[in-house]
Amino acid sequence: MTGWVAIAGLGPGNEAMVTPEVTGILAQATDIIGYIPYVARVAPREGLTLHATDNRVELERALHALELAANGARVVVVSSGDPGVFAMASAVFEAVEAHPEFTKTDIRVLPGITAMLAAAAAVGAPLGHDFCAINLSDNLKPWEVIEHRLRMAARGDFAMAFYNPRSKSRPHGFEKTLDVLREECSPQTLITFARNVSHPDQTLNTVTLAEATPDMADMRTLVIVGNSATRRIGKYVYTPRSAT
Amino acid sequence: MTGWVAIAGLGPGNEAMVTPEVTGILAQATDIIGYIPYVARVAPREGLTLHATDNRVELERALHALELAANGARVVVVSSGDPGVFAMASAVFEAVEAHPEFTKTDIRVLPGITAMLAAAAAVGAPLGHDFCAINLSDNLKPWEVIEHRLRMAARGDFAMAFYNPRSKSRPHGFEKTLDVLREECSPQTLITFARNVSHPDQTLNTVTLAEATPDMADMRTLVIVGNSATRRIGKYVYTPRSAT
Numbered sequence: 001m002t003g004w005v006a007i008a009g010l011g012p013g014n015e016a017m018v019t020p021e022v023t024g025i026l027a028q029a030t031d032i033i034g035y036i037p038y039v040a041r042v043a044p045r046e047g048l049t050l051h052a053t054d055n056r057v058e059l060e061r062a063l064h065a066l067e068l069a070a071n072g073a074r075v076v077v078v079s080s081g082d083p084g085v086f087a088m089a090s091a092v093f094e095a096v097e098a099h100p101e102f103t104k105t106d107i108r109v110l111p112g113i114t115a116m117l118a119a120a121a122a123v124g125a126p127l128g129h130d131f132c133a134i135n136l137s138d139n140l141k142p143w144e145v146i147e148h149r150l151r152m153a154a155r156g157d158f159a160m161a162f163y164n165p166r167s168k169s170r171p172h173g174f175e176k177t178l179d180v181l182r183e184e185c186s187p188q189t190l191i192t193f194a195r196n197v198s199h200p201d202q203t204l205n206t207v208t209l210a211e212a213t214p215d216m217a218d219m220r221t222l223v224i225v226g227n228s229a230t231r232r233i234g235k236y237v238y239t240p241r242s243a244t
Numbered sequence: 245m246t247g248w249v250a251i252a253g254l255g256p257g258n259e260a261m262v263t264p265e266v267t268g269i270l271a272q273a274t275d276i277i278g279y280i281p282y283v284a285r286v287a288p289r290e291g292l293t294l295h296a297t298d299n300r301v302e303l304e305r306a307l308h309a310l311e312l313a314a315n316g317a318r319v320v321v322v323s324s325g326d327p328g329v330f331a332m333a334s335a336v337f338e339a340v341e342a343h344p345e346f347t348k349t350d351i352r353v354l355p356g357i358t359a360m361l362a363a364a365a366a367v368g369a370p371l372g373h374d375f376c377a378i379n380l381s382d383n384l385k386p387w388e389v390i391e392h393r394l395r396m397a398a399r400g401d402f403a404m405a406f407y408n409p410r411s412k413s414r415p416h417g418f419e420k421t422l423d424v425l426r427e428e429c430s431p432q433t434l435i436t437f438a439r440n441v442s443h444p445d446q447t448l449n450t451v452t453l454a455e456a457t458p459d460m461a462d463m464r465t466l467v468i469v470g471n472s473a474t475r476r477i478g479k480y481v482y483t484p485r486s487a488t
Contacts, residue, residue: 016263017355018263019261020264021258082361084365085361086373090483093482096464109365111362111364111365113263118355119329121326121353125328125376129330130376130379132397132400133371133374135373135374149374149401156376156393156397156400158376158393235345238334
């Protein structure tokens with residue numbers, strides 16, 4: 001039996017947002033690997049081994065998947081959202097780079113609905129013009145890089161989607177982010193805080209940059225910052241397709 | 245009967261990438277509105293009216309959807325990819341803004357797999373770190389805005405995904421884009437040209453910025469430009485999760 005590794009995106013949480021492609025690959029798997037809450041979304045069945053691990057062990061998890069595949073297993077590494085956006089796909093390729101014996105492994109990536117697209121859809125169309133996606137976690141990059149990117153994105157008048165805006169271990173990063181935005185953007189810039197996107201307890205909160213406070217975000221929040229043209233229309237927030 | 249408008253993303257082309265949420269809303273529709281090739285993806289059935297229109301009539305199409313819904317129709321406006329990314333969602337909200345009598349219309353946006361996520365997955369994980377999405381069409385914004393955004397994105401060391409890189413009516417825009425990138429980025433920067441993403445005739449071509457030529461892109465191509473850390477590993481292209 002020839003093993004393979006598929007890195008599949010389960011979408012933001014609503015099972016109706018899981019693509020049939022992903023559902024199909026899960027049905028073929030012998031092994032599921034991933035962070036505990038994502039593995040919990042896969043139904044147990046005979047012949048399927050679930051390997052749920054804690055957060056922050058992405059490289060060990062990736063190596064485990066590659067080793068199982070080398071022994072003939074059909075392994076699905078599950079991510080929430082899209083595996084290529086701040087998720088497990090890059091970690092698997094990092095593991096291949098560190099262990100070149102896996103370079104010939106059959107690896108495929110199956111896209112999913114990433115949180116920013118579900119959050120944007122829930123509130124209207126705030127990413128309807130040019131935009132950036134920025135991971136605000138400084139676990140893997142220095143704060144100076146984040147700050148520089150925020151300034152470049154603001155000066156380019158991009159809308160922005162922020163992943164991982166705030167956690168208990170990084171209580172001040174989002175406060176600093178708001179400070180940078182206040183230096184670069186109009187106080188009337190619209191910011192949407194989308195928490196638990198696509199889950200039954202989803203909440204949406206849109207305020208101006210002047211009104212935004214750090215505690216509006218937590219680790220389950222996706223933040224969307226509008227560009228200079230982003231506006232409200234009724235209960236919706238959208239960015240027009242033209243530049244002004 | 246209370247009408248509504250749903251703006252739904254059909255994904256990049258592969259039917260296995262259409263979410264069950266979108267399939268479910270199509271089954272409830274009385275009317276489907278959209279650009280000819282996207283409407284052609286919806287199976288005809290009794291009680292369903294298909295309204296296929298040509299490209300570049302987005303606002304008329306949006307207004308038509310709102311008018312039908314006001315008369316009780318259940319209207320699905322179909323987009324390829326994700327409706328909120330350079331697609332129909334913003335056009336519908338623009339139409340609402342121009343016709344405030346529709347402000348109370350029940351409008352929902354259903355996300356889909358946008359082309360850049362499918363293209364990134366097909367080649368590996370080139371968008372695994374901070375990135376920008378830029379529409380290179382200058383139909384709705386001046387070239388100067390595009391050029392400025394390209395420079396800001398490059399100086400922020402963002403990976404970039406380009407939609408609508410080149411068309412017959414805009415033969416020189418992508419050439420100018422490559423010129424700007426050559427001024428701002430290393431000649432070793434990796435560029436992937438993903439054509440007809442997720443279709444059976446999908447092609448992937450990754451070259452360095454030094455090797456890239458304007459004719460590598462056409463209107464069916466999604467272009468991904470790596471950041472300074474994007475690299476090849478075997479047949480894959482990926483961007484590591486750390487900043488360097």
